[in-house]
Amino acid sequence: MTEMTEADLRETEAGKNVVKPGCDMKSQHGLRSDLVEVEVEVEALKVRLDDPHRAKIRLADEVLVVGDYIGDSTRAEITYARSLDEPVRFTHPEIPPDA
Template identity: 55%
Template sequence: MSYPQLQTPEEMLAEAKRLLGINQVVVLCGSMRFAADMAEVAITESVFGALVLKPDVNMKVTHPLWADPAKAEALKVRLDGQHRQKIRLADLVIVVGSYIGDSTRAEIEYARELGKPIRFTHPEVDPARAGVES
């Protein structure tokens, strides 16, 4: 007797997005030093029909919500987790900027582990191109 193959959560998500008529979901990754560049990429992708998710909290800018160092560290951990959720939802990951720091490198590795297609605004910074597989 043959049993039907169960869909993976990723397959169920893709099917649900298709059934709901949800456009391609694009997530932007990169250092917040490139926030202005991310805004431009978000505009372009949105105009062409994508739903764009990006980091919206720049902890390099002073703000009362992360003025306390202990709260700031806890918030960073939570925001990193939220960004990984955005990557899981994404159909495409776009890495913005000419520099890849540790956080962005970890996001690239995570996206690759999930098999997400990745596009770079500056392909020369792709860790895989440098011979360092991520």
């Protein structure tokens, strides 16, 4: 999330409107605080948050992938964005464009 916040500042300074994920699913916060660390419950929450996140992707002119790690959910978001012909840009150029 630190890298996303920094990217948010850079993109905003460059005159872009930034819409980013609403929360970090790896940290405790209001949406997760009442969940016991049971993987099934965390996964159910991720699924519930997929629709609003995909709506943000649909609103975007471009998707910026922040960081040097791409997990399954990020890979699915990239695939979704590309299915909408949304440009996908990466903060780490060493990530292959077909990631």
